[in-house]
Structure formats: C-alpha cells, structure tokens
Amino acid sequence: MGFSRPVAACTFTVVTFAAMACSPTEDASARAGLVAGTQSGKVRGSESRGVKHFQGIPFAGPPTGKDRWEAPRPPVSWSGVRNATDPGSACPQEPTEQPRRVVEENCLYLNVTAPRSDRTRKKPVIVFLYGGGFTAGEASKYKADQLVRQGDVVAVTANYRVGVFGFLGLPGLKNSGSFGILDQQAALRWVRRNIAAFGGDPENVTLAGQSAGGISTCINMMSPGADELFDKAVIHSGPCTNTGNGLLAPVGEVEKEGKKIERELGCSSLACMRSKSAVDLLDAVAKSHAAVGRVAYGTPTLPTRPDKAVQTGRIRSMPVLVGSTRDDGTLAASGLLPLIGGVTHDSWPAVLKGLFAAPDDIPKITRRYPVRTKQEGTDQFTAVQTDWGFSCPAAAMRAGAASRMPVYGFEFADRKAPKWPGLGERMPSLPLGAYHASDLNYLFDMPTKLQPDQNVLSREMIEYWMGFMYHGNPNHPGLPAWPSATQENGSPVLSLAPGSGGIKPVDASSEHNCALWNHLGRH
Known part of the structure; x- marks a missing residue:
C-alpha cells in the first residue's frame, strides 16, 4: 500500500512529515482544544459528538531500511502543526x-x-x-x-x-x-511524556489488551523495559x-x-x-x-518464561483484571474442525495427541470430555479449546498473582453477543456463543449492534472498567459487588451477562475443569 499520511496545504507545496498550518485555522483549532503539543511538534485533531480524536501520531521513527529489525527510534520532529485527523x-x-x-x-x-471536557483535572x-x-x-x-x-x-x-x-x-x-x-x-514512553497535553494523567496509565494484546500486557508486566511505564493492567483472553x-x-x-x-x-x-x-x-x-x-x-x-515468572513472583505488582469469555474457544474450533474433518469417538484420542503430544494424558482428558456422537465431538473439542486454551490459563494467572497484588477476575458470558462481520463462516452450524473478543463489543465502538439489554451491560461494564482505571478497584456504587480473586476465597470471577442477575460471581475454575488442566500442567 502507498504512503497516505494526511498532509494539509496552506498555499503551496507538500511537506514530508507535517503540514504547515494557516494561522486562522490554527487559532480556531487551538481555541477549540484541537491543537495539542507533543515533544515532536504540534498536532491538530478533530471533534465528533463531544469527543476529540488525534489520529496517526508518530510515536517512533519509520522502522524501514537499516532500521528494519531494530528497536524503535524516536520520531522525527516537525515544525508547524501536523494534521492528526486520519489514522496511519x-x-x-x-x-x-x-x-x-x-x-x-x-x-x-x-x-x-479524549473527552471534550473543560475540567482541569x-x-x-x-x-x-x-x-x-x-x-x-x-x-x-x-x-x-x-x-x-x-x-x-x-x-x-x-x-x-x-x-x-x-x-x-x-x-x-x-x-x-x-x-x-x-x-x-x-x-x-510516548504516553508518559506527552499524554498530559491531551488531558491525560501520565501517572495513572492502565495498559490493556485482548488475545495477543493481552499476552503483550502480561509480558510488559515482567519485561525490564516496561518498568514504571504503566500502573494497572487489564488482560482480555490473553494470559501469558x-x-x-x-x-x-x-x-x-x-x-x-x-x-x-x-x-x-x-x-x-x-x-x-x-x-x-x-x-x-x-x-x-x-x-x-x-x-x-x-x-x-x-x-x-x-x-523468563512467562508462566514461570508468574509462579515465582518475577512480575511487577499492580492492580490487574484478568479474564476470558465463556466460549473463548469457539472461533478456534470453527477454523480447526473443518481441517481435521470433525471429531468422532474413534478419532478423539488422535486429535488430542495432535494438540498436546502427551499420550499419557489422553485417557484423563477423554474421561472428562467423552465423545460418543459426532455432535459431542464438536462440543467437546470446542470445550477443550476454551478450557485448556483460555479459561484455565486465566485462572492460573489469577492464582499466581493474587498473593502479590490486587487481582480481579471476569468471565464475559453473553452467549447472544453480536457477531463481528465474517465470523464463523467456515462452520456456520457451530454456535459461537460468548466468543473470543465478543467482550470488546461492549467496551469499544465496534461494527456490531447491541440490543437494549446488551447496551445496559455495556454501560455497566464501562462503569466497572472506569472504577478500575481511576482507583485500581472495579467496584462501583449501584452495581453488583466484584470480589477480589484472592487465594483464600477460591478465586471467584465476576460473570458478565445481560439481564436481571446476569452479573454475578461464579466459580469459573470448576466450570472449566481447571483442576484437570492444572494437574496435566498444560499451561
């Protein structure tokens, strides 16, 4: 794809990295709070429905040429005001x-x-x-x-x-x-140095991520290079x-x-x-x-190998939310099942051997996840993908960290969550349920439509996440209590589903057979 950075023209000519702003526009944008100064130069954003957007801001130099496969370099500075109205x-x-x-x-x-708020805090x-x-x-x-x-x-x-x-x-x-x-x-590092110009508090930064982004968040909790760069962590379906x-x-x-x-x-x-x-x-x-x-x-x-780092305490102490979705393995199953031709009673041991390469463990798994019919083969394969791949590693991280830091566990459980476009096409007969990344529909503006009760859940989840970002504790007045996942109280998690009684503590470790997976040591 070609280089398509937004470049504004005042009278004249193309500028390589930044646009030189005409002064009336700059003045109007500055009065509207849409010009912010970074250490590399000023940027001009846009506003929509009371929210300010600054997009496509370089936080590092281009990793090209001799800088390919190098640590990121600082961004090149620019003069004037750079348009930040389109993403990179x-x-x-x-x-x-x-x-x-x-x-x-x-x-x-x-x-x-950033919010269009005039509050100084x-x-x-x-x-x-x-x-x-x-x-x-x-x-x-x-x-x-x-x-x-x-x-x-x-x-x-x-x-x-x-x-x-x-x-x-x-x-x-x-x-x-x-x-x-x-x-x-x-x-x-860019956030620590520049976010105050956008109204953010550089001393109160929550790092969050989903799937590989969740694993990244976990990695950064133990990486020497991320020391003192963030203060709280949220891990969605990606415990390391x-x-x-x-x-x-x-x-x-x-x-x-x-x-x-x-x-x-x-x-x-x-x-x-x-x-x-x-x-x-x-x-x-x-x-x-x-x-x-x-x-x-x-x-x-x-x-250090991340699971060992969690077990031995070589992970920075900070408030952390760690969770997964009730049916986190359905997307993986929908892609894998057509490739392996489904699962039958006879093929189930061979499928498990291909997944785990530990023949001595297979009888223990087949006893807990028996397959007698083709439908059971689909159901049990999907359950193993969820339990082994997501729910029990999340439980293991909560258990490993809870004695050293404030830990709160969640399981997103709306099994009627709207599907992202194109999901499940390879195996449309497999219900996706509360699939991998379905929780992000309720926190971000995704290309899906929520029903009224789901909109309520979205607002409630944002209230919990807001409490965590502000105070390191997700509990919020008027919402069901969110228990901490301490080792003493059995590591309960908060199940998040719409409707009356949809938000409640559950024993996710028991529901997902984590005692078995802990014994097998597969995470």
Missing part, C-alpha cells in the same frame, strides 16, 4: 483482518481519544493493544468514543510490528523475537501463563524459524534480508511456512 497505516500483514495485504512498513503511529489513561496472533491487527479498528465519553478517560491505541517484521529471530540479531514488544514500550498456544517460544526456536525465511530469500546476512521488499518477506514466510507470530523468551526483553 497498519503494519505489514496478510489479509486476515485486513481486506488486502498490507506492505507499508512506516506504521508506528498511535491514536488518542487530569484523567486516567488507558492504552489498548490489539490482538491478532502477533501476525495481524490494527490500532484504529478499536474506537473508544463511548468508553471515553462515559468514563471521562483518555484512550490510546497504538500499532506495533507483527509477523516477520515484529518477531523475526536470527542468531546474532539483537532483540530477536522482540521488536513488536519494544514498539509497545515505545508507545508507552499458556505456553502451549504457539505464541510464546524460547529464543532458540524463534531463531530456527527465522533461518527458514533467510534460506527462502537466499540470504546469508542481515544486510541481504534488509534489502528485500516487504512483499518479498511476506512471500518468503508463506512459502517457508515459518512460524513468525511468536514472542521469544530468554531475551533481554523477556528474560
């Missing part, structure tokens, strides 16, 4: 979440959404990291107007490099398997206590996958790799089948 490009990726392949590497941009800040399996995703997809308006907070969404551009590993390459995480930390989901690996394994790409490109040096185009790299990943969406551990960025 997504980072290079295949068309999974994007309508087409993205090849623009100049992508380290963030977006700020600085507001809590939430920085949200997208999911996408570390191979896809885009910050501008997550619009935070309702969250900002109702919660009176400032929201930031930031791009980070994904796939081969964000997580390439090669022997001798500094920061192997870590570049996307370093991008996130650069965005957090699950090391069996293919998104975390020892640095040596990540580097072996990188060598596949190097060989496919016919390169024997980093200079050769950097000389290739983004198209060449994406093609090489596709042809080599290299796994490039994995964060490396055993590195300066992530020294």
Whole structure:
C-alpha cells in the first residue's frame, strides 16, 4: 500500500512529515482544544459528538531500511502543526483482518481519544493493544468514543510490528523475537511524556489488551523495559501463563524459524534480508511456512518464561483484571474442525495427541470430555479449546498473582453477543456463543449492534472498567459487588451477562475443569 499520511496545504507545496498550518485555522483549532503539543511538534485533531480524536501520531521513527529489525527510534520532529485527523497505516500483514495485504512498513503511529471536557483535572489513561496472533491487527479498528465519553478517560491505541517484521529471530540479531514488544514500550514512553497535553494523567496509565494484546500486557508486566511505564493492567483472553498456544517460544526456536525465511530469500546476512521488499518477506514466510507470530523468551526483553515468572513472583505488582469469555474457544474450533474433518469417538484420542503430544494424558482428558456422537465431538473439542486454551490459563494467572497484588477476575458470558462481520463462516452450524473478543463489543465502538439489554451491560461494564482505571478497584456504587480473586476465597470471577442477575460471581475454575488442566500442567 502507498504512503497516505494526511498532509494539509496552506498555499503551496507538500511537506514530508507535517503540514504547515494557516494561522486562522490554527487559532480556531487551538481555541477549540484541537491543537495539542507533543515533544515532536504540534498536532491538530478533530471533534465528533463531544469527543476529540488525534489520529496517526508518530510515536517512533519509520522502522524501514537499516532500521528494519531494530528497536524503535524516536520520531522525527516537525515544525508547524501536523494534521492528526486520519489514522496511519497498519503494519505489514496478510489479509486476515485486513481486506488486502498490507506492505507499508512506516506504521508506528498511535491514536488518542479524549473527552471534550473543560475540567482541569487530569484523567486516567488507558492504552489498548490489539490482538491478532502477533501476525495481524490494527490500532484504529478499536474506537473508544463511548468508553471515553462515559468514563471521562483518555484512550490510546497504538500499532506495533507483527509477523516477520515484529518477531523475526536470527542468531546474532539483537532483540530477536522482540521488536513488536519494544514498539509497545515505545508507545508507552510516548504516553508518559506527552499524554498530559491531551488531558491525560501520565501517572495513572492502565495498559490493556485482548488475545495477543493481552499476552503483550502480561509480558510488559515482567519485561525490564516496561518498568514504571504503566500502573494497572487489564488482560482480555490473553494470559501469558499458556505456553502451549504457539505464541510464546524460547529464543532458540524463534531463531530456527527465522533461518527458514533467510534460506527462502537466499540470504546469508542481515544486510541481504534488509534489502528485500516487504512483499518479498511476506512471500518468503508463506512459502517457508515459518512460524513468525511468536514472542521469544530468554531475551533481554523477556528474560523468563512467562508462566514461570508468574509462579515465582518475577512480575511487577499492580492492580490487574484478568479474564476470558465463556466460549473463548469457539472461533478456534470453527477454523480447526473443518481441517481435521470433525471429531468422532474413534478419532478423539488422535486429535488430542495432535494438540498436546502427551499420550499419557489422553485417557484423563477423554474421561472428562467423552465423545460418543459426532455432535459431542464438536462440543467437546470446542470445550477443550476454551478450557485448556483460555479459561484455565486465566485462572492460573489469577492464582499466581493474587498473593502479590490486587487481582480481579471476569468471565464475559453473553452467549447472544453480536457477531463481528465474517465470523464463523467456515462452520456456520457451530454456535459461537460468548466468543473470543465478543467482550470488546461492549467496551469499544465496534461494527456490531447491541440490543437494549446488551447496551445496559455495556454501560455497566464501562462503569466497572472506569472504577478500575481511576482507583485500581472495579467496584462501583449501584452495581453488583466484584470480589477480589484472592487465594483464600477460591478465586471467584465476576460473570458478565445481560439481564436481571446476569452479573454475578461464579466459580469459573470448576466450570472449566481447571483442576484437570492444572494437574496435566498444560499451561
């Protein structure tokens, strides 16, 4: 895709990074609170329905040329006022979440959404990291107007490099398997230094993320480079206590996958790799089948295997929300079941062996998740994806952290949540229920429509999240009590569903057979 940064013209000519503003426009924008000063230069945003938007702000220099596979550099300063009315490009990726392949590497941009409030008190800040399996995703997809308006907070969404551009590993390459995480930390440093200009409190920053973004949030709780960059954490369907989901690996394994790409490109040096185009790299990943969406551990960025870090207390203490959705595994199941031809009584042990590669565990799993019919095969495969992949790793993180910090657990449980466009098309007969990422419909302005009772739940969830961002405790007057997930009280979680009695504490560990998965040690 071509470079498409918004550039304003006053009278004349194109400016490379910034637009020089005409003074009457600048004065009017400044009076409206739509011009903000950053350490790199001034930006002009826009306003919609009482919310201010500043989009496409560079928080780092372009990671291109010799800066490809380097830690992010500071952004280049500009003079005048830069237009910040359109988001920057997504980072290079295949068309999974994007309508087409993205090849623009100049992508380290963030977006700020702020309330149109004239109150002088600085507001809590939430920085949200997208999911996408570390191979896809885009910050501008997550619009935070309702969250900002109702919660009176400032929201930031930031791009980070994904796939081969964000997580390439090669022997001798500094920061192997870590570049996307370093991008996130650069965005957090930008927030600490600049967010006050947008009405945010740099001393009250909540880092949140979903799926790979949740894993990233967890990683940043233990990464030396993120020390003192945020104050609270929210982890949606991405606890980094699950090391069996293919998104975390020892640095040596990540580097072996990188060598596949190097060989496919016919390169024997980093200079050769950097000389290739983004198209060449994406093609090489596709042809080599290299796994490039994995964060490396055993590195300066992530020294310790994350589940071990949680268990041994090598994780920074801060208030944290950790949760998942009631049917978190349905999306994975809907993609995998057609590939394996479904699950029958006879094939179930072989399917489990392919998932876990631990034959001694298979009888224990089949006793708890028996398959007698084809429908049971679908149901039990889906249940295992949810329990092993999401619910029990979330419970493990809560249990591991609860003795050291304030922890609150949640399970989003609206099984009639609206579907994002295109979800479940490969297996339309499989009910998605409270599917992976369905909770984001209730916190962000997504391309779905909520029913009246779901709108009520959305407002209630934002009240809880607002309480957490302000005070580190999600409890809010007039809403059901949210118990802390301490080890003494059995680690209850708050189930979030619409309707009378839909919000209530539940024992998610029992419902998802976590005693079995704890025993098997699969997370």
